[in-house]
Amino acid sequence: MKLGLILVACILYGAECRPFSEGGRKGGFNKLLLISFDGFRWDYDQDVETPNFDQLVKEGVKAKYITPPMITMTSPSHFTTITGRWIEDHGVVHNMLFNSTTLLKITHKATMKRSEWWDNGALPLWITAQNQGLKTASFYYPGGGVNYSGQAVDRALVESYGMPDDNETEWQENIDTVMRWYTQEDFDFVTLYFGEPDSVGHSKGPDTQERKDIIKMIDRTLGYLKRAIAKHGLTDNLNVIITSDHGMTTIKKEKHDPTVKEIILNKYINFLQLVHFELVDYGGFGMLRPRNGKKQDIYNKLKNAHPNLTVYMKEDVPENFHFAKNSRIQDIILVGDLGYNLNSRAIIYVNKGDHGFHNQEMDMKMIFRAFGPDFKKNYLASPFDSVNIYALMCKLMGVNPAPNNGSLTYTEDMLVDDFDNLHPTSPTPTETGTTTPAGHGERNQMSLALLSVLIFTMSCLL
Numbered sequence: 322m323k324l325g326l327i328l329v330a331c332i333l334y335g336a337e338c339r340p341f342s343e344g345g346r347k348g349g350f351n352k353l354l355l356i357s358f359d360g361f362r363w364d365y366d367q368d369v370e371t372p373n374f375d376q377l378v379k380e381g382v383k384a385k386y387i388t389p390p391m392i393t394m395t396s397p398s399h400f401t402t403i404t405g406r407w408i409e410d411h412g413v414v415h416n417m418l419f420n421s422t423t424l425l426k427i428t429h430k431a432t433m434k435r436s437e438w439w440d441n442g443a444l445p446l447w448i449t450a451q452n453q454g455l456k457t458a459s460f461y462y463p464g465g466g467v468n469y470s471g472q473a474v475d476r477a478l479v480e481s482y483g484m485p486d487d488n489e490t491e492w493q494e495n496i497d498t499v500m501r502w503y504t505q506e507d508f509d510f511v512t513l514y515f516g517e518p519d520s521v522g523h524s525k526g527p528d529t530q531e532r533k534d535i536i537k538m539i540d541r542t543l544g545y546l547k548r549a550i551a552k553h554g555l556t557d558n559l560n561v562i563i564t565s566d567h568g569m570t571t572i573k574k575e576k577h578d579p580t581v582k583e584i585i586l587n588k589y590i591n592f593l594q595l596v597h598f599e600l601v602d603y604g605g606f607g608m609l610r611p612r613n614g615k616k617q618d619i620y621n622k623l624k625n626a627h628p629n630l631t632v633y634m635k636e637d638v639p640e641n642f643h644f645a646k647n648s649r650i651q652d653i654i655l656v657g658d659l660g661y662n663l664n665s666r667a668i669i670y671v672n673k674g675d676h677g678f679h680n681q682e683m684d685m686k687m688i689f690r691a692f693g694p695d696f697k698k699n700y701l702a703s704p705f706d707s708v709n710i711y712a713l714m715c716k717l718m719g720v721n722p723a724p725n726n727g728s729l730t731y732t733e734d735m736l737v738d739d740f741d742n743l744h745p746t747s748p749t750p751t752e753t754g755t756t757t758p759a760g761h762g763e764r765n766q767m768s769l770a771l772l773s774v775l776i777f778t779m780s781c782l783l
């Protein structure tokens with residue numbers, strides 16, 4: 322009886338009938354899974370046997386590579402992907418939470434539950450999608466475990482300390498969990514994060530057998546994922562995007578190559594006298610807050626200090642870094658040439674590989690793959706900036722995007738030609754920096770509200 326009423330109401334009102342479950346995707350859009358393999362450099366699949374990645378080229382979309390934002394670090398880059406904002410706009414400017422006045426520094430993993438580091442006004446896609454009636458989840462994805470304007474992601478798992486990154490059985494279990502979220506609980510959008518191959522890239526280096534072994538493991542996991550999707554009956558209604566946050570390069574060390582002169586900053590500046598706050602010894606990128614009146618002095622001393630070190634005053638950072646307009650960005654920015662770590666006082670650094678270097682270096686580029694019912698098959702996409710993934714995800718789910726710095730221009734061709742016919746309520750993407758107009762989501766909410774009134778009225782009449 323009730324179902325009959327709903328159907329009658331739908332027909333009378335002409336609204337979209339949004340079944341609650343049974344594989345029927347709200348608004349006719351398919352579900353979406355965003356997978357990030359941390360530190361998966363764009364060419365990691367080219368020197369190892371990767372049958373599943375190779376098969377995926379035929380079954381979906383591959384970009385030769387994509388470019389992370391400046392700076393090429395885990396939390397800042399992941400947050401650009403999930404918000405479509407440049408780092409200076411979303412405010413997660415480093416892996417560490419810090420305060421350059423109080424000198425507070427909190428390590429990367431510990432930031433994962435600290436809303437104050439992430440919640441700066443740029444809404445991540447989980448929250449925007451939820452506000453438009455979708456159900457979303459984050460499995461270890463950076464930024465998924467905190468609140469945005471008091472609102473939490475519907476379901477968020479945060480990686481605990483000391484968890485090994487390379488446990489294949491656990492990876493498979495995590496995939497099974499995500500599949501159940503879709504099939505048993507009707508989640509629409511899930512982000513799934515893996516800590517590899519970043520860990521092995523740091524500890525062993527990117528050009529090692531150990532890294533190749535991890536890529537083989539990731540490839541097997543991709544095969545497992547595809548079988549799991551089929552087993553759970555999601556092949557025809559789940560789109561999948563696989564990407565990363567940055568690449569990886571081998572750190573240059575004098576002990577391996579006598580021509581290398583490693584950067585040790587206190588050879589050129591006296592930290593105690595000149596520097597109030599420092600973020601260095603963290604790969605190829607660093608920031609300094611000078612003591613009062615010492616900015617020019619630091620700049621002058623570092624400017625030509627080392628042939629492989631580039632120093633910027635905050636106001637002179639190149640515009641295409643999109644890394645200046647934020648109060649968390651410090652007065653002096655340091656970037657090492659590819660492979661040159663920024664050491665402060667001594668070389669205490671043990672990593673064999675790292676990132677944080679310039680995003681135009683090929684070693685910092687990362688993978689992009691996509692497959693599912695809405696993606697073309699055997700389609701090679703041109704390289705693009707990862708800031709554009711957000712608009713694509715919104716389009717795939719019929720979500721009206723929040724203001725963002727991305728565009729569909731670079732990704733729209735990946736979609737099947739009849740995408741807009743299959744999903745006729747596709748929203749128009751908003752332009753950069755503009756206010757999102759009342760759109761698709763709000764219209765849906767209004768439709769549902771009117772529908773409820775109509776059903777109620779009809780119930781009374783009958």
Ligand SMILES: [Zn+2]
Binds near residue numbers: 360395519523676
């Ligand atoms: Zn890393």
